[in-house]
Amino acid sequence: MWDEAVxxxxxxxxxxxxxVRLALTMGLVRAFGLDRDVEVVAAKPAGDSTLRLVHREDYLAAVRAASADPRAADQxxxxxxxxxxxxxxxHDASALIAGQSVAAAEAIWRGTAEHAVNFSGGLHHAMPGGAAGFCVYNDASLAIARLLELGAERVAYIDVDVHHGDGVQTTFWDDPRVLTVSLHEHPRMLFPGTxxxxxxxxxxxxxxxxxxVALPAGTGDAGWLRAFHAVVPELLADFRPQVLVTQHGADTHFxxxxxxxxxSLDAQRAVQEACHSLAHEYTDGGRWLALGGGGYAVVDVVPRSWTHLVAIAAHRPIDPESAVPEEWRNEVYARTRQAGPWRMTDGRDPVWRDWSQGYDPADELDRAVLATRRSAFPLRGLLV
Structure with missing residues (x-):
């Protein structure tokens, strides 16, 4: 899903x-020729009837008023x-991003696409009645709500942004048809505190x-991957979603x-590959909607991470050792006056210890994972 107007x-x-992080990501996608391996679609902005699937009417009116006169924005x-x-x-820009995610969800549900990516989306902090955390309309929630409207009975949402996916959790808090799983830095340390x-x-x-899963500050590749694999696969095996929606904020990066x-970028790529595999293993026909999210190292990290995401969804993964095309590095300099990265890797080979091998009660990461399993797993009839 892409429209320059996002x-x-x-x-x-x-x-x-x-x-610029969005423009540079699409530039890198094109530099690798991935736009020739997928169908690039520009959807219409989400209309009011769609936005009201999640957002209140008074909030939509407030966004429109602030768009017309930013000085009159209602805090x-x-x-x-x-x-x-x-x-x-x-309003128009936010509705356009939302429209991309909703259209992607529709294509997946109707079978015209197996996978879809909207890296301009993943604006997971927006609430039904308010903006928060750089997010105006919650495209992830809107995409899920549209899937439910079309008849989906089980949708799983996996959020690996460094910030808690609070807006999506809030929207579907009382809806058993939606499983929300968020791995994020501990709320004692980071916005939004949930x-x-x-x-x-x-x-x-x-x-x-x-x-x-509330991760300790400083968690690196091994701990992050250990936490993901200690929680997500078992939940999906139990829930058996018809569609998997994932949010890939790149702000977990060092x-x-x-x-x-x-x-590292390499661990982010490993989780992207895991999400792809899990979609094929547990959903109806591999239905997978992948979204972007946070990420503020806008030259060195975000474009490479999300280009890997597009490549994985296209079934044409990029070798991490690949050189970054020179034409894209020239684009980076022209747009930002910064030098772009040289390779599609941080030079890491991330490995992790599987949860089945036992846990260390003295390890802060293991205590975090165990806290999640103890809180949530019994409610789903799963063993801690």
């Missing part, structure tokens, strides 16, 4: 969410704040429909300026 989602020159809706400054055309292992979903049948994990 780069109009722009909070201003001093804001960390620089839309009670999270608009016009440091995180979410109002800008002209904010995502504790004790947050396990609503009451009744929705108990256990939310799963949160170069990201806004967080404190120490994950």
């Amino acid at each position: 780069t109009a989602y722009d909070f201003g020159r001093q804001h960390p969410m620089d839309p 009670s809706y999270g608009l016009g704040t440091l995180d979410d400054p109002a800008f002209p055309g904010m 995502g504790w292992p004790e947050e396990t979903g609503g009451t009744g049948q929705a108990e256990g429909s939310a799963v949160n 170069e990201d300026p806004l967080a404190h994990l120490a994950v």
Whole structure:
């Protein structure tokens, strides 16, 4: 899913969410020729009837008003704040990104696409009635809501952004048809301050429909991958989703300026490959919608990470040792006056210890994983 106009989602020159990261990602996708191996589609902006699947009418009106006159932004809706400054055309740009994710979900459900990627999406902090954390409309929630509207009975959402996927969890807190799993830096350390292992979903049948892994600051490749594989595959094997929706914020990277994990590009790629494999193993026909998300090392990390994501979804994975095409490095310099990276790897070969090999109660990462399993797994009838 791509439309150049998504780069109009722009909070201003001093804001960390620089839309150049989207343009550079698409440039790298093209430099590797991946745009010739997939169907590149530009969808229409999400209309009001679609946006109302998740967002309140009064909030939509507030976004429109702030778009028309940013000075009149109503901060009670999270608009016009440091995180979410109002800008002209904010509604149109946000609705366009949402439209890409919704259209991708529709294509997957109807069988016209096996996999779909919208790396401009993954805006997982937006709430039904407010903007938050650089997110105006929650395209991930909207895509899931559209799948449910089309008849899906089980949708799994896996979020590996460094920040908790709070907006998606909130939207589907009481809906047992949606399993939300978020691996993120511990809420004591990082926005939005939620995502504790004790947050396990609503009451009744929705108990256990939310799963949160709160990772210690400084977690690197081995711990991050260990946590993912200790939680996600068992949950998907039990839930058997018809569609898998994944959010791949690149801000877990050790170069990201806004967080404190120490994950490499190579580990991010390993999780992308794992999500792809899990979609083929557990969903109906490999239905997989992959979204972008956070990521503020906008030259060195984000374009490479999400180009790997596109390549994996296209069944044409890029060898991590591949050189970055010179034409793209020239584009990087022209747009940013920075030098781009030389290879599609950080030079790591991430390995991890499987949970089945036992855990160490003295290890902070293992304690975090165990807290999640103890809180959520029994609610789903799974062994801790």
